[in-house]
Amino acid sequence: MPDRRIRLLFAAAGVVATALLPPWPEGAAAEGMTADGAAASGTAMLDEDAKARLLAQATARGELPVIVGFVVADLPVDEEGADVRPPDPTEAEQRRTAIARVRARLLAELGVRADRRGVLSGPGVHTVKVYETIPFLALTVEPEPLARLLANPLVSSVQPDAAVPPL
Numbered sequence: 001m002p003d004r005r006i007r008l009l010f011a012a013a014g015v016v017a018t019a020l021l022p023p024w025p026e027g028a029a030a031e032g033m034t035a036d037g038a039a040a041s042g043t044a045m046l047d048e049d050a051k052a053r054l055l056a057q058a059t060a061r062g063e064l065p066v067i068v069g070f071v072v073a074d075l076p077v078d079e080e081g082a083d084v085r086p087p088d089p090t091e092a093e094q095r096r097t098a099i100a101r102v103r104a105r106l107l108a109e110l111g112v113r114a115d116r117r118g119v120l121s122g123p124g125v126h127t128v129k130v131y132e133t134i135p136f137l138a139l140t141v142e143p144e145p146l147a148r149l150l151a152n153p154l155v156s157s158v159q160p161d162a163a164v165p166p167l
Helices: 002-020 048-061 089-109 143-151
Strands: 064-070 125-130 136-141 155-160
Touching: 048 064, 048 143, 048 155, 064 089, 064 143, 089 136, 136 143, 143 155
Parallel strands: none
Antiparallel strands: 064 136, 064 155, 125 136
């Protein structure tokens, strides 16, 4: 029963998160790539001031916990860019596979690997949390890997992972 509640919580978080994100880039195909094989551009959605603020926070603290959204271009979205939940188990599995491929590529580019216990970390990156059904990662990064994330075309959003009080 707890697994079901956790899955429902993440599903709800995915609906909320995708409703707040800007639309996916037009013309994008599978695995965050455009039809011509180039990476679909996600970081263009982050303004330079926001990037500079994140880097300044990471530099001042030495590291920064962040939530990273990434482009998985073959995920079904409606005309406003909101996530459309797959109606059947086959499509749900395809969705998880597409998310896993892009997530693995992004983590590999950061040098993140699993240790003997399965804990993910890499140079300047630790406390990595992955999600199977939504295209997001939560991790703590030092300034240099954060700069690489902010420059990565697969990244659609980066925000500090901080508690937000209820309204």
